[in-house]
Amino acid sequence: MIELDRAGRSFKVRREVVHAVRDLSFGIAAGEFVGYLGPNGAGKSTTIKMLCGILTPTSGTVRVAGLDPSRRRTALARRVGVVFGQRTTLWWDLPLRDSFELIRLLYKVDRKIYQERLAELTETLDLGAFARTPVRQLSLGQRMRGDLAAALLHAPDVLVLDEPTIGLDVVSKAGIRDFLRRLNAEQGTTVLLTTHDLGDIERLCRRVMLIDHGRLAFDGTLEELMATAPGEETIEDVVTRLYTGGAPPERAPQR
Numbered sequence: 602m603i604e605l606d607r608a609g610r611s612f613k614v615r616r617e618v619v620h621a622v623r624d625l626s627f628g629i630a631a632g633e634f635v636g637y638l639g640p641n642g643a644g645k646s647t648t649i650k651m652l653c654g655i656l657t658p659t660s661g662t663v664r665v666a667g668l669d670p671s672r673r674r675t676a677l678a679r680r681v682g683v684v685f686g687q688r689t690t691l692w693w694d695l696p697l698r699d700s701f702e703l704i705r706l707l708y709k710v711d712r713k714i715y716q717e718r719l720a721e722l723t724e725t726l727d728l729g730a731f732a733r734t735p736v737r738q739l740s741l742g743q744r745m746r747g748d749l750a751a752a753l754l755h756a757p758d759v760l761v762l763d764e765p766t767i768g769l770d771v772v773s774k775a776g777i778r779d780f781l782r783r784l785n786a787e788q789g790t791t792v793l794l795t796t797h798d799l800g801d802i803e804r805l806c807r808r809v810m811l812i813d814h815g816r817l818a819f820d821g822t823l824e825e826l827m828a829t830a831p832g833e834e835t836i837e838d839v840v841t842r843l844y845t846g847g848a849p850p851e852r853a854p855q856r
């Protein structure tokens with residue numbers, strides 16, 4: 602469903618070249634739920650932007666649902682849903698349901714299919730109480746649920762998530778995680794999840810990929826990830842080791 606072959610993306614910043622992503626190769630099969638981790642500046646957002654066609658790779662190839670994202674952006678948009686947790690794709694001044702209606706028109710979703718899908722998403726994401734509220738008046742948790750619904754109204758095969766639980770309280774996080782788990786298990790939607798919240802990874806992802814300095818530093822199961830740092834008990838400590846190139850995590854002094 603997602604295929605990168607030696608994909609790279611560099612930027613010219615004044616006279617310097619920044620290699621945001623280098624030589625990145627991986628495949629994600631239909632129905633997988635994959636966590637995409639990496640320290641700040643590692644290249645995660647650049648990868649996601651290449652997958653969505655926002656950025657064109659400067660080397661190698663990227664294919665999503667068999668399409669070249671940068672050349673087939675419109676066709677791709679029908680197959681992929683994207684949620685950027687730090688930004689909304691909803692119309693700020695419109696009631697949530699009007700944003701959905703606009704998305705239906707943009708994606709040319711058949712009205713009957715749209716109504717069924719909207720009813721299902723309204724129930725599973727519990728949107729009913731604020732469907733008529735302008736987006737600017739929604740809480741962060743409500744807005745995130747609205748953004749998830751918006752990304753899924755056209756029933757995409759692939760869902761790409763960039764920090765979908767950022768800033769949410771524990772209950773809201775649990776609700777979103779439960780929704781994503783069911784979406785993947787029951788509808789077979791392929792999910793690529795970028796997050797700094799390792800609780801998301803632990804609870805949702807069978808497979809984890811870790812990118813560092815633009816290169817793939819780990820690709821395996823959660824168990825294999827834990828086995829990279831014998832003696833470490835928590836995923837935070839294991840990931841800290843990987844981010845710091847093998848150095849053990851700093852610990853608070855024992856009292």
Ligand SMILES: Nc1ncnc2c1ncn2[C@@H]1O[C@H](COP(=O)(O)OP(=O)(O)OP(=O)(O)O)[C@@H](O)[C@H]1O
Nearest residue numbers: 612614619621639640641642643644645646647648
């Ligand atoms: N448009 C751009 N122009 C120049 N440099 C860029 C651009 N976009 C990203 N970069 C650089 O590419 C590198 C990777 O950035 P990217 O945003 O992909 O990282 P990230 O893993 O998503 O980080 P974070 O976790 O902080 O969001 C960084 O060094 C960043 O400064």
